Amino acid sequence: xxxxxxxxxxxxxxxxxxxxxxxxxxxxxxxxxxxxxxxxxxxxxxxxxxxxxxxxxxxxxxxxxxxxxxxxxxxxxxxxxxxxxxxxxxxxxxxxxxxxxxxxxxxxxxxxxxxxxxxxxxxxxxxxxxxxxxxxxxxxxxxxxxxxxxxxxxxxxxxxxxxxxxxxxxxxxxxxxxxxxxxxxxxxxxxxxxxxxxxxxxxxxxxxxxxxxxxxxxxxxxxxxxxxxxxxxxxxxxxxxxxxxxxxxxxxxxxxxxxxxxxxxxxxxxxxxxxxxxxxxxxxxxxxxxxxxxxxxxxxxxxxxxxxxxxxxxxxxxxxxxxxxxxxxxxxxxxxxxxxxxxxxxxxxx
Amino acid sequence: xxxxxxxxxxxxxxxxxxxxxxxxxxxxxxxxxxxxxxxxxxxxxxxxxxxxxxxxxxxxxxxxxxxxxxxxxxxxxxxxxxxxxxxxxxxxxxxxxxxxxxxxxxxxxxxxxxxxxxxxxxxxxxxxxxxxxxxxxxxxxxxxxxxxxxxxxxxxxxxxxxxxxxxxxxxxxxxxxxxxxxxxxxxxxxxxxxxxxxxxxxxxxxxxxxxxxxxxxxxxxxxxxxxxxxxxxxxxxxxxxxxxxxxxxxxxxxxxxxxxxxxxxxxxxxxxxxxxxx
Numbered sequence: 001x002x003x004x005x006x007x008x009x010x011x012x013x014x015x016x017x018x019x020x021x022x023x024x025x026x027x028x029x030x031x032x033x034x035x036x037x038x039x040x041x042x043x044x045x046x047x048x049x050x051x052x053x054x055x056x057x058x059x060x061x062x063x064x065x066x067x068x069x070x071x072x073x074x075x076x077x078x079x080x081x082x083x084x085x086x087x088x089x090x091x092x093x094x095x096x097x098x099x100x101x102x103x104x105x106x107x108x109x110x111x112x113x114x115x116x117x118x119x120x121x122x123x124x125x126x127x128x129x130x131x132x133x134x135x136x137x138x139x140x141x142x143x144x145x146x147x148x149x150x151x152x153x154x155x156x157x158x159x160x161x162x163x164x165x166x167x168x169x170x171x172x173x174x175x176x177x178x179x180x181x182x183x184x185x186x187x188x189x190x191x192x193x194x195x196x197x198x199x200x201x202x203x204x205x206x207x208x209x210x211x212x213x214x215x216x217x218x219x220x221x222x223x224x225x226x227x228x229x230x231x232x233x234x235x236x237x238x239x240x241x242x243x244x245x246x247x248x249x250x251x252x253x254x255x256x257x258x259x260x261x262x263x264x265x266x267x268x269x270x271x272x273x274x275x276x277x278x279x280x281x282x283x284x285x286x287x288x289x290x291x292x293x294x295x296x297x298x299x300x301x302x303x304x305x306x307x308x309x310x311x312x313x314x315x316x317x318x319x320x321x322x323x324x325x326x327x328x329x330x331x332x333x334x335x336x337x338x339x340x341x342x343x344x345x346x347x348x349x350x
Numbered sequence: 351x352x353x354x355x356x357x358x359x360x361x362x363x364x365x366x367x368x369x370x371x372x373x374x375x376x377x378x379x380x381x382x383x384x385x386x387x388x389x390x391x392x393x394x395x396x397x398x399x400x401x402x403x404x405x406x407x408x409x410x411x412x413x414x415x416x417x418x419x420x421x422x423x424x425x426x427x428x429x430x431x432x433x434x435x436x437x438x439x440x441x442x443x444x445x446x447x448x449x450x451x452x453x454x455x456x457x458x459x460x461x462x463x464x465x466x467x468x469x470x471x472x473x474x475x476x477x478x479x480x481x482x483x484x485x486x487x488x489x490x491x492x493x494x495x496x497x498x499x500x501x502x503x504x505x506x507x508x509x510x511x512x513x514x515x516x517x518x519x520x521x522x523x524x525x526x527x528x529x530x531x532x533x534x535x536x537x538x539x540x541x542x543x544x545x546x547x548x549x550x551x552x553x554x555x556x557x558x559x560x561x562x563x564x565x566x567x568x569x570x571x572x573x574x575x576x577x578x579x580x581x582x583x584x585x586x587x588x589x590x591x592x593x594x595x596x597x598x599x600x601x602x603x604x605x606x607x608x609x610x611x612x613x614x615x616x617x618x619x620x621x622x623x624x625x626x627x628x
Contacts, residue, residue, distance in 0.1 A: 238383075238496075238515070245386030245394065247401035287500035295508015301516065309509030313516045320520035328527045334453065335535040341456040341463075342541040 036074040037061050059131050067132045100124045110189040115196075127151055145181040146172055152182045162260040167267075171224075178220065185210050207234065207243055207252040233298040256280055354554040355571065359431070366550050368418050372411045377526050379408040384519060412493050419486050438470045441480065445473035467565030474536050478528070485525045492518040545619055556620060 039045060040059040049055050064070050069077070077098045101108030107124075116122035127143060134141040142151045149169065153160030163169040163182070172179040185201055192199035200210055214220045216231040234240040234253070242250035256272055263270035271280045277293035285292065296307045303314035358366065382391040382404055394400040426432040448466055452473075455463040471479070492514040495502045499511055537547040542562050549555055560568040 241383050241386055242401045242405070245383065245391065245401040245404070246396070246398075249402060285500055289500065289504050291505070291507070292500060292503040295503070295511070299512060307509075309507075309512045312509050313512050316513055316516045317520065320517070320524070324520065324524050324527065327524065328531055331528065331532045334449075335531065335539075337453065337456040339535070339539065339541060341458075346541060 033074050063132045068135050069133055107189050114189055114191050115193050116191060145179070146175055148181045148183060159260045166260060166262045167264050168262060180214060203248050203252060206254050207240065211253045229300055230298040233300045251284060353557045355557070355560050356553055357549040357555045358553045360553065363550060363553055365418065365422060369415065372415045372418065373529070375407060375411040376415065377522070379404045379411070380522055409497060415486065416490055439476055439479055441476050445476055449473045465565070467569065468563065470564060470567040472563055478532055481528060485521060488521045489518065492521070545622070548619065558623065
């Protein structure tokens with residue numbers, strides 16, 4: 001048969017079907033919002049809410065088209081607005097329940113366990129914005145790292161203020177995006193109260209994962225020219241050892257350095273400034289004297305250390321290790337020889 | 351199977367058991383702090399407030415050990431037997447020679463092996479006892495610095511505290527390893543005493559054990575029994591031996607009783623020990 005041998009007839013068919021698909025895609029993804037915007041582009045368009053406050057219903061077409069959702073249809077989110085009866089009588093029950101979870105399933109699943117959803121009924125829009133949601137990487141986005149202090153500060157004003165003045169907040173305001181921001185410690189969609197063992201800022205996690213994600217990271221410590229020594233020495237100090245064993249009463253990073261208002265030790269307002277150390281230690285050690293708080297913390301045993309205590313502990317370690325090797329080695333040798341001789345003597349006689 | 355020689359009085363045995371229990375508690379609760387992720391530390395670290403209880407128990411056992419040490423000092427000072435222990439425990443030049451000769455015996459340098467007759471406390475026991483005293487002093491001092499840090503740091507700089515912490519840790523390793531390597535060898539794994547030297551439970555040594563470990567002491571006791579003190583002057587004291595080890599049973603085979611849990615095992619132990627090969 002000819003039509004089986006010569007397949008040129010398939011070319012226009014393929015082009016036609018591709019055109020059809022393309023048309024369908026246009027119909028679905030690039031929805032025509034002109035109908036909605038014909039009213040909502042009016043800057044004066046407003047309604048009154050239950051309390052009588054004026055709520056603007058204006059949507060800027062230009063802004064919306066630049067936003068990350070600019071190419072989808074209004075009714076993709078406002079799914080309940082179906083027909084022309086919308087606003088026909090002037091007032092209609094607004095379609096406020098925009099369900100982001102229909103597309104963002106993963107985020108929705110995680111956010112269901114978040115304290116914001118469970119305790120405060122905060123919606124996605126509270127942080128991400130409404131019509132002009134932009135990408136996380138866009139410096140204008142409400143969820144861009146340097147903007148998060150303002151975004152979270154809308155509700156958590158006290159914490160944001162403390163954070164903005166802290167060493168982390170000051171660094172962040174200089175625009176380094178890998179500086180810690182609210183979500184670096186608290187998480188994003190999975191924020192939980194600090195009393196929850198699964199919370200990123202639970203007492204058991206602070207010194208294990210929260211602070212150490214940066215302060216034990218080779219990359220970040222090199223970039224910002226600080227060391228991982230505080231983490232290492234903390235893990236080997238009494239506080240750290242007891243903490244590693246599950247002791248929640250033992251001091252962790254935040255016990256001495258603070259939470260949102262972590263400052264450099266040279267800052268007179270810092271908890272670890274030399275004038276405030278006695279008070280800071282005194283929280284757990286009420287008998288702490290001025291001399292008590294004078295010692296150098298975060299030292300690592302090293303004979304070439306900068307600190308006298310480090311050198312001394314380094315030497316003690318060397319002397320003791322030599323002593324242990326010599327004594328235990330000598331005793332083991334002596335006993336092994338004794339055992340060998342006695343075993344040889346006990347050989348069955350021929 | 352004949353004679354038994356008193357090695358430890360019941361008072362001394364209770365002291366020893368007391369020390370053994372407290373030492374074990376100190377070792378476990380102490381190293382559980384240094385190695386909190388170790389599998390054997392999980393009974394402490396997995397329990398709520400486990401680490402707090404661990405610290406409390408460590409201090410409690412430390413105080414108990416120090417109290418025991420104080421009692422032991424009083425025992426040494428104010429009992430006849432205690433004062434003899436002090437005198438017999440003094441390290442002599444002979445102890446160094448005994449050690450050297452034992453080593454030469456074991457390395458087949460002495461051919462045939464010399465018979466070494468040692469006193470009431472041989473060089474192994476003296477070494478261990480003096481080591482124990484040293485360790486207890488070091489651990490007590492550094493332990494109290496760590497415990498009463500607020501008071502200590504009123505007068506001393508922070509580095510002294512850090513040094514105490516290091517010493518407390520390394521001395522603990524040294525002490526624990528010494529007990530395992532030295533003490534456990536001489537009372538358990540030594541082929542002469544295996545499976546165990548039972549003196550810490552029943553207080554006795556057999557004549558065979560006395561011969562091996564305390565030859566000159568055995569000779570001294572035997573000479574004393576015959577009523578002719580040899581080259582030594584015993585001094586005052588109740589009964590023969592002047593408070594030293596003395597024979598408590600003259601004749602006859604020990605009856606196996608169910609009174610003591612260790613009666614049967616002890617008999618087995620001696621059978622093993624007196625086994626002369628095929």
